Amino acid sequence: MKISAIITLKQDVLDPQGKVIHQTLDGMGFKDVKEVRQGKYFEIEVEENDPSKAKKLVEDICKKLLANLVIENYKIIETQ
Amino acid sequence: MKSSVITFPGSNCDRDMDVALNKFGFKNKMIWHNDIELPKSDLVVLPGGFSYGDYLRCGSMASKSKIMQSVIKFANSGGLVMGICNGFQILVEAGLVPGVLLRNKYLEFICKNVFVKIGNKENPYFKNHEKNIFEFHIAHNEGNYFCTNEQLKEIEDNNQIAIYYCNEKGQTEEQFNPNGSIKNIAGILNKKRNVLGMMPHPERMIDQSLSGTDGSIFFKNLINNIK
Numbered sequence: 001m002k003i004s005a006i007i008t009l010k011q012d013v014l015d016p017q018g019k020v021i022h023q024t025l026d027g028m029g030f031k032d033v034k035e036v037r038q039g040k041y042f043e044i045e046v047e048e049n050d051p052s053k054a055k056k057l058v059e060d061i062c063k064k065l066l067a068n069l070v071i072e073n074y075k076i077i078e079t080q
Numbered sequence: 081m082k083s084s085v086i087t088f089p090g091s092n093c094d095r096d097m098d099v100a101l102n103k104f105g106f107k108n109k110m111i112w113h114n115d116i117e118l119p120k121s122d123l124v125v126l127p128g129g130f131s132y133g134d135y136l137r138c139g140s141m142a143s144k145s146k147i148m149q150s151v152i153k154f155a156n157s158g159g160l161v162m163g164i165c166n167g168f169q170i171l172v173e174a175g176l177v178p179g180v181l182l183r184n185k186y187l188e189f190i191c192k193n194v195f196v197k198i199g200n201k202e203n204p205y206f207k208n209h210e211k212n213i214f215e216f217h218i219a220h221n222e223g224n225y226f227c228t229n230e231q232l233k234e235i236e237d238n239n240q241i242a243i244y245y246c247n248e249k250g251q252t253e254e255q256f257n258p259n260g261s262i263k264n265i266a267g268i269l270n271k272k273r274n275v276l277g278m279m280p281h282p283e284r285m286i287d288q289s290l291s292g293t294d295g296s297i298f299f300k301n302l303i304n305n306i307k
Contacts (some may be wrong), residue, residue: 016187017307065144068137070180070228
């Protein structure tokens with residue numbers, strides 16, 4: 001089954017890319033944007049078909065490689 | 081004195097480091113990342129570069145490579161491990177030194193000479209130096225040192241800050257901080273002070289006709305400290 005993971009920067013970590021995107025949006029006329037934070041999105045297909053086991057596996061992957069827990073949070077979504 | 085420089089796919093300062101180590105008396109061996117065994121070494125160096133193309137996060141892939149298991153074991157048993165630039169990023173990803181290295185504050189790749197001031201002389205890398213301020217070269221996109229408040233407190237309490245960015249007089253104001261690092265941190269030690277990670281490249285400062293000689297001073301002192 002397919003599991004997705006979203007990695008985002010923790011709130012108190014500076015995100016200069018997000019800031020620049022926000023400034024650019026502002027310059028383009030999108031005046032109603034309050035903040036932009038950039039993250040990463042992963043689609044992971046696993047052999048496991050049990051949703052809770054599959055999520056657990058991806059959680060392990062997030063902790064050990066995909067996210068650096070000093071600065072990032074992860075969120076796991078079951079997609080299929 | 082024996083040293084080992086690990087070459088990862090994408091390392092590009094490994095040969096400069098080899099030249100520097102050999103020049104100042106180390107017998108250096110180049111070790112491929114896929115090797116499992118680390119040869120007997122007095123010093124292991126993780127060189128600068130762009131291991132694995134900086135994919136995912138700088139240093140994250142390299143920190144999981146086969147040889148790193150041996151490097152981590154070596155470091156945990158008290159062996160000297162030094163990571164320069166991308167090597168520093170690999171060290172933080174491997175958990176051998178605290179914190180992380182974020183994208184530079186102003187989103188620029190920085191390539192220039194900077195001054196750094198020694199923050200801790202009670203370690204094999206910086207002890208016995210008469211000089212306190214060094215001119216080194218930096219070249220990086222992700223050198224913005226960051227850690228949690230709890231980690232920072234621990235680092236400061238244990239006196240783990242090895243070097244700070246400063247000006248030629250050793251002043252460490254924010255204006256002399258090239259990349260946004262917390263507290264102007266340019267290099268950091270682990271708790272036992274046998275592992276050093278730093279962004280500046282001493283191996284680029286070993287020849288007056290090319291750049292400068294503060295790197296020569298660094299390496300000469302290092303080998304004398306290890307002997």
